[in-house]
Amino acid sequence: MSKKTVTDDISAEVRLELYRTQVRLREAEQRAFDLFLQNLVKGTSHLSLGQEAIAAGFAVAMQKGDLSFCTYRGHAHTLARGVPVEKVLGELMSRDNGLMRGKGGSMHLTSVEHGVMGSYAIIGAHLPIACGAAWRAQYRGDSDVSVCFFGDGTTNIGAFHEALNFAAIWKLPVVFVCENNLYMEYTPIADVTAVEHPAADRAAAYGLERIIIDGNDADEVLRTARKAYERARRGDGPSLIEAMTYRHSGHSRADPAKYRPEGELESWKKRDPIKMYRARLLKLGVSEAVLNTIDQEIKDEVEAATVACKAAPAPSADIIFTDVYADGGWAWRN
Amino acid sequence: MSKKTVTDDISAEVRLELYRTQVRLREAEQRAFDLFLQNLVKGTSHLSLGQEAIAAGFAVAMQKGDLSFCTYRGHAHTLARGVPVEKVLGELMSRDNGLMRGKGGSMHLTSVEHGVMGSYAIIGAHLPIACGAAWRAQYRGDSDVSVCFFGDGTTNIGAFHEALNFAAIWKLPVVFVCENNLYMEYTPIADVTAVEHPAADRAAAYGLERIIIDGNDADEVLRTARKAYERARRGDGPSLIEAMTYRHSGHSRADPAKYRPEGELESWKKRDPIKMYRARLLKLGVSEAVLNTIDQEIKDEVEAATVACKAAPAPSADIIFTDVYADGGWAWRN
């Protein structure tokens, strides 16, 4: 592969990293879906199939120490920060090797050591929380950025409004990323939102710039992320970014997504972020062999993770009573 | 008085009604303040001294059946709908002749027969509630408008955002009136808000027009109200109006308002809505005698109300256990 060709403002290494990350998210989540069909995933799960470019772009642009705040649809963002596939699948499968040993479940993936400060399942709750982490950075003079991911539907809940105003007036180093996948669960976002772009058309209400990007283009995502992170680190305050995308699967494992108009999925699949990115890399001169190697490495990683998870024991009963409080236990009385 | 001179798009009758209403609010609230100094007002109270033009303009423009939703700063809006002064002062003084016989207190003035659907003391709560009343009108084909009053500080709470979006997407006949008196309690609104005009600069976030008016000019208020009500009755949906004004007294009876920059109160007092409106009427040819008669009538009404309230008994103990439930009682068990 010729570095010259593939490098512009984005280096060849970063481009390959973007590719690798997207493939990793795709493969891991497709495996999650397979395991669900095998009845090995308990509880619910919300996949980001089709939305990988956003998770990849924002994560690859981060520095170590930057913090991610995710939703119940958080597998992709968690994996994108480098959390091992095994840890994620283990949690989905309620195994002892899971990220939280099964105590949190698929909607609460958290890996503080990787900067994944939690996945939040109550719509909107984590936007103010991300503000708080950013406030700490500002207070201490730390240089990290807090990045908060959420969906289009989330822009209609009160906490969104409070967080955006709060971040703006305190000029907090926080980046709000709205993944507009056109649906709030089963309802088209347009049916329940007063503006066309649920996030971007409200940026001005917080004195912020209107930013809409192609969320299926990892390069565009990365460039946007870099700019927003720089702004935050400079002390210029928050950004609100609306990334247009589409989820290939249903809202959650329970949803066959029959509410979609005919052809919508197909047309978006033509704009599959990974397919498009692969094509771009090839066009930029990356050899098919390099990409195939990456594909294979990821497949192997996911396969190994699956094997490990299937072999992993269920969590032991004693952890039921651990970590309610900081002393490690749950005692509410003497 | 020459009807010709005083009448343009606003009739002479309406103009006098606007004057009378403003004077009535002023006198009644000033009396409330005096009674507080005499230790006859229990609990808290929040006066609208200086903000009368807004209450008067919106109320006078209403039709019978239109509904008002107010805040803890609700005396003015309640009185403006024609609720007797005695009923309001009685409630402030915790007397049996009060609007709610002392059960609600100054922050919860309600008179359903006058269309005053309640005064709400939790910031933001009544915006969604007003939506609900408007939804009923839409559902039934009723022609009434719901009018919801709140302050500048209220625009930063989540319920504001949810209500505005909700009203917009359902095109509800509701009018949101933000009385921007420059302060959220003791904090200048500019210190805690990301935009200059906390309501108007956010109207676009709900697909609504940006409307800012002089809240100390009763005519401008009335004209704006009429337009908004017409729009609502036509089925064209909600309006969000920001009326600039200033409160002459502190936030509540506990507040001496020392946080104001020097001269601010004085400069706003020059723009006292009643002083200005009186001057306008005189200029338009209304005789001083007519206005003095109104002034005297109001003074007499307030004085009579005061006498009645002072003579009124405290509420009787038995009402403690009435009206928790619709059967008139409070029984939670058999």
Added chain:
Amino acid sequence: MAELTYRDAVARGIAQEMARDPDVVLIGEDIAKAGGVFKATVGLYEQFGPRRVRDTPISEQAILGAAMGAAMTGLKPIAEIMFADFAAVCWDYFANEFPKSRYMTNGQVKTPLVVRLGNGGGARFGAQHSQSVENWCMMIPGLKVVVPSSPIDVVGLMAAAVRDPDPVIFLEHKSLYATKGEVPDGEIVDTLGTAKILRPGKDATILALSLMVPRALEAADRLQAEHGIDCEVIDVRSLVPLDTQTILASVARTHRVFTVEENPRLCGWGAELMSIIADEAFYELDGPLVRITTPHIPLPAADVLEDLVIPNAARIVETVLRTLSN
């Protein structure tokens, strides 16, 4: 007479009332076209149309505020707050608005509405989607709180809730949606504030609610069959109004009491009932009042863990045995 699921009973109860009263309307997230995430409102959109069955944004405060404003002015709204846990994002309406306005206004304002919540655990949804919030609701003066355990009760209590002139919190258990029961044809209207003795017994009273009812019944059967202990099982059904007469009369017969509660332990509905009993039936008691509850912890997601924390028949049997043999 048809066999219905608890899930279908919800839709049937709502349909019965919507057909009867044009003021009854239904709102919530994905409840219309999609029939609800729990499929408990399937068919209502088709039957009653988009005017009466409306999808909302993710704006729980707007949903409940709108329900309240509509109720104040003449409608009888049924609002869904999908998972009971989400009551926390609109708690102001539960706690400060609709339960208090009638009182504060000296009777001027009415709020006849129903809030439906998908309550309880067992679906491996984790700590933020599995809570039992009946005690959150019971502690607020001015609310009524209904917690049905069977399809027939769902229909009848839904009708009673919709017809009730006060705000009623209607807690549907997610793990009961798929359960089935016989439901007679025709209109069914039950009465709020009535507990049901589902199994008479003389040795001890077991008070249960919702998902805990079938488990209490199973435990009672085993206690009888395996240990000769004859438990009376009462489905409390309605926390407010509370049928203290039925409960206290049972205590006066059995002299021993247990609660089976899914809510976390502290300040659960069982604490209230036990306190009432410890005050008003103290001299009837032959031994300690024992609550069988989920421990006071957030709910874990993993199946093996969740199954260990929510009370089940085995734990009930074991607790009753241990207590009565002391």
Added chain:
Amino acid sequence: MAELTYRDAVARGIAQEMARDPDVVLIGEDIAKAGGVFKATVGLYEQFGPRRVRDTPISEQAILGAAMGAAMTGLKPIAEIMFADFAAVCWDYFANEFPKSRYMTNGQVKTPLVVRLGNGGGARFGAQHSQSVENWCMMIPGLKVVVPSSPIDVVGLMAAAVRDPDPVIFLEHKSLYATKGEVPDGEIVDTLGTAKILRPGKDATILALSLMVPRALEAADRLQAEHGIDCEVIDVRSLVPLDTQTILASVARTHRVFTVEENPRLCGWGAELMSIIADEAFYELDGPLVRITTPHIPLPAADVLEDLVIPNAARIVETVLRTLSN
């Protein structure tokens, strides 16, 4: 040793901890320049500056979310939610976020923060500004809940709350702010989870909290002086952790128990304590467990009405007398 008001004790406790630990920060509405609507944070802005003492918009969810995010990443925020009733507009953080994240993440996330609330009635503020929400907090697993009744306890428990690694809800009583008490000079650090026997007695145990503590003490004095009944008065102080040892030991000495609770009756903290006693100390009891509470109604605003519904010394005396003479 100085005489301090309860109000000033709040500021002193916070100042003590802010001076000691640069990670302690204070946020809330009008708490900085204005010193708080209850004047409980007067002087802190001047002493610690705008970086550490910050006014916020009316955005209670943002306040608590920000406190949580800061706590997760290293600060020790103290957040004020002005009137306890407003907990309802940000209840998600109390109920679903900070109490659950440590558990859900298997110990990865910590949330060492303090939420201060202006709790309780007596100021004629009406139903939406007068509530006692200690039971709202007690029922949520993962929270700690502290309810001081005197200036010295305010200082010491505030210090303990700030230093505690878990989320602590700190309920200040609005009607106690003006009360005074001796507070020693120098650092004061108390211990969470410890009840205090304020008045030893042998005939009955009275469990009280916050504003109800002075009333219980007054009642006990009158019961002694006028009726020869010797009551032990325990200031529970901390609902979570709960000092059951002190409470159960007292019950074992007196054999009769009363609670005095300001919260509305159903599912109050007293229901929990009575249930614990009815289970674990059943055989120590000589008579019914009696809770003296605000009735289960919204609070009326008028002075004459409010004074009738919140428990006072006369009602305590009367209830104890009537109960013990039965």
